[in-house]
């Protein structure tokens with residue numbers, strides 16, 4: 118709910134000042150914007166099993182994972198607004214969020230976070246820690262060579278890594294089945310001698326259980342696991358994507374909004390009522406609004422500082 | 430060297446994106462060995478429109494959507510080319526070159542040489558370059574010098590629709606691997622702010638713009654401004670605004686490798702003043718190479734020090750104010766011209 122509120126509010130603000138002619142470079146939040154509506158259960162189910170000292174390398178669609186991991190919402194929002202108080206002091210932007218305190222990072226280059234997770238796991242082991250590194254990528258990214266090299270390394274060295282594939286059925290306009298020859302991508306784990314599991318249903322509780330097994334295995338020295346989670350992309354690949362290629366599937370997927378479905382289930386079980394839903398929504402909105410207010414009140418970087426941070 | 434901009438026969442005006450896809454379509458009609466392969470080149474029509482509409486005419490056997498596997502499909506393009514096909518492979522953003530650099534640097538560029546000229550790689554690697562819309566460090570670079578540095582690769586970067594179509598056709602017909610680098614800002618996209626120069630007259634028939642030949646879209650006598658791609662549009666704006674004050678000669682390189690050194694020397698011999706405008710990184714790149722072209726030949730051609738308006742040695746920042754502090758903008762170009770005129 119908190120994540121969805123964040124994504125929906127960013128979506129509103131992103132588009133608000135790109136009118137009348139939609140210009141990707143205009144407005145308070147310029148550039149590409151990949152939002153994760155529909156994929157919240159993956160982030161929540163995973164991160165409920167993680168500690169602050171565990172690491173995540175996220176892909177170009179990172180907000181849900183960042184927020185669930187515990188990345189500071191205000192600093193992340195300030196980064197998305199290109200402000201000096203942002204995670205990267207306005208240098209990185211929405212695809213390049215780095216929070217060392219949460220061992221969180223992301224990259225706009227597909228699958229390239231996977232080998233980085235392997236290296237983080239090496240560091241954890243070297244330091245005698247029981248932290249776990251999680252590499253997250255889309256099902257489209259899972260056809261990139263780096264992904265396989267990373268799985269091979271993690272397996273031969275039996276490293277504490279969890280590889281998670283978020284299968285949202287689409288890589289921009291390319292449907293999953295035209296790019297991936299197996300229905301269950303987790304079978305690929307067997308080629309690297311590690312367990313693999315596909316989780317259907319975009320159900321936060323099942324995702325939580327699967328991640329729990331994988332994280333415990335990694336933390337206990339059992340080595341890496343590959344999880345493929347079947348999720349949904351409710352919105353465009355990036356904001357401004359007309360999605361003509363999706364046809365009727367797009368409307369069908371709106372019926373599978375995991376937040377609405379989970380809310381209905383909790384209500385049916387008597388665990389949620391109107392008052393509780395209203396309170397959760399209000400709390401989330403207030404937190405997001407405060408983060409945006411923080412960003413807007415923060416200074417923009419000075420052009421005089423252009424050459425800062427190139428070298429350590 | 431072409432003395433002035435080629436006269437366009439047709440009055441029909443196209444965006445650069447449309448001009449590119451038209452050039453590809455015309456070659457595909459006459460040559461069954463030409464095909465297109467890349468991410469989202471099919472029904473989506475290319476993220477920047479370079480393959481718009483091609484799937485409707487040629488179908489998915491010749492306009493092939495690939496998985497996100499650049500090493501795989503760029504390598505496959507090379508293999509198809511060595512067996513006589515003429516693949517046009519799209520790398521969605523040049524910034525993704527890293528995941529496939531071995532195929533590009535060690536295979537695409539070198540096979541012809543290593544085979545003693547016995548094996549050709551007639552392939553076009555088409556890719557989007559450039560920034561200006563806050564896409565940050567991994568989606569905004571130009572990097573033409575990175576590719577031009579490798580012997581065996583030809584590198585072109587058009588600044589307008591006319592040249593884009595002609596260079597694409599020349600690239601397809603060329604027996605060498607050609608990097609066709611289109612700046613997002615010149616494509617004339619409906620969802621990005623654009624210079625009117627991104628839409629222009631394009632002849633209907635198929636024609637070539639020769640690879641390795643610069644053009645002089647704005648002749649002048651006081652100062653030579655050498656540029657390429659998107660920056661040429663800014664240079665032309667500045668040159669026009671200075672008319673009556675400074676006579677600026679704008680040289681649009683159009684091709685980075687092989688560089689049209691004769692055109693550079695001819696213009697600087699005339700003006701004695703040189704400004705270089707380059708959206709690629711300043712150090713170890715195109716702007717230095719242009720200077721070396723003069724100094725290797727005769728440094729005395731220069732009456733005043735060279736002005737370089739190039740991308741400072743910093744990754745592309747996200748925040749708009751920082752990015753524009755780095756980009757070669759019109760005010761920086763004008764200031765450099767005025768500085769050159771002081772001497």
Ligand SMILES: Cc1ncc(C[n+]2csc(CCOP(=O)(O)OP(=O)(O)O)c2C)c(N)n1
Nearest residue numbers: 178225226227255256257258287288289525
């Ligand atoms: C190496 C590389 N190739 C291509 C891209 C362009 N690109 C960005 S996102 C994307 C689709 C990714 O699909 P998927 O991995 O399934 O993740 P999703 O967007 O569906 O979350 C592509 C092709 C890129 N960023 N990096």
